[in-house]
Amino acid sequence: MCGTHADLIDRDEVTYPPDLLRGMKRQYEANCAERQRNAQLAGEAVPDLIAIGPDIVFVGDFCGMEGGEWSFHIRHFIDGGIHVLIGYIERFAQMSALDRYVLVNSLNDGRVLKGTPSLSREKSGGYTAWCPVFPSAARIPAADLPMDLALSNDNDLMLAGGDIATVSGLAALPQVIKTRLSFHKGESPLHQDAGARLGEHYSVLSGSPWLERFFKLELIRLAAIPYIDKVLNRQYTPLQCVKRVFEIKVLKYAPINGWLPVSVDLDVKGLGRWQHDLSIHVVPPPRRPSFDELLAGHPIQ
Secondary structure (H helix, E strand, O other): HHHHHHHHOOOOOOOOOHHHHHHHHHHHHHHHHHHHHHHHHHHHHHHHHEEEEEOOOEEEEEEEOOOOOOEEEEEEEEEEHHHHHHHHHHHHOOOHHHHHEEEEEHHHHHEEOOOOOOOEEEEOOOOEEEEEEEEOOOOHHHOOOOOOOOOOOOOOOOOOEEEEEEEOHHHHHHHHHHHHOOOOOOOOOOOOOOOEEHHHHHHHOOOOOHHHHHHHHHHHHHHHOOOOEOOOOOOOOOOOOEOOOOOEEOOOOOEEEEEEEEEEEEEEOOOEEEEEEEEOOOOOOOOOOHHHHOOOOOOOO
């Protein structure tokens, strides 16, 4: 809300009790979701979420690409704000390479930023953002997914012929998607920047119409933005063979022992359109100290 109306309802708890405000919020979210569904059924272009870096998310329109730059019309911010975006632009040269990206739900894709984004004020009072981007990151065919230990539906190791079972190639695809989406950011002491933010989004947005859209942004990041592995001295996209993310749907909003049933619709290199039901872990473990913190004597929780 704007400052005027925020003060108005905060100072009048009789007219605007918490339950009334929560009901207004739920009704407004339901109306927005219905309008969006109707627009999609009518074949209209629907504004969707766009992220620039990890802390800026806005509803906007992809305007086009020219000279290696993607441009966007910013409608309104969901996370961050215009001052956060300005700060991001000002600090871009000092920013971690892992935070230099743009993700676009309506394109089902994202890119690493090649240079500093720019911002211009529109005559209508809105803003246009310009983002120079690198070409699409390299992916491997699903048939080339490397061998890994096979996991059961209960996430336990399995035996095959008296040995620990393994899986690779196309047979490994469901497990790769499930394990990458269930690996929480900050969970590994050696790779504090690696991992997904799905659990973080679920803890904040569970039950909200925004949840699936934030989930999709995160899947796009894992599919399109390479992780810089300093241990192995190489770069790779966490989802390895996923080229685009069409959709992720939450099948049940209540996790079962921490696992949330979802359905994914992906474009997989060497396979094409791939749809699959799986469960992702959305209850992040307590933060573990990094390897450097362990060496410095940081206590293990």
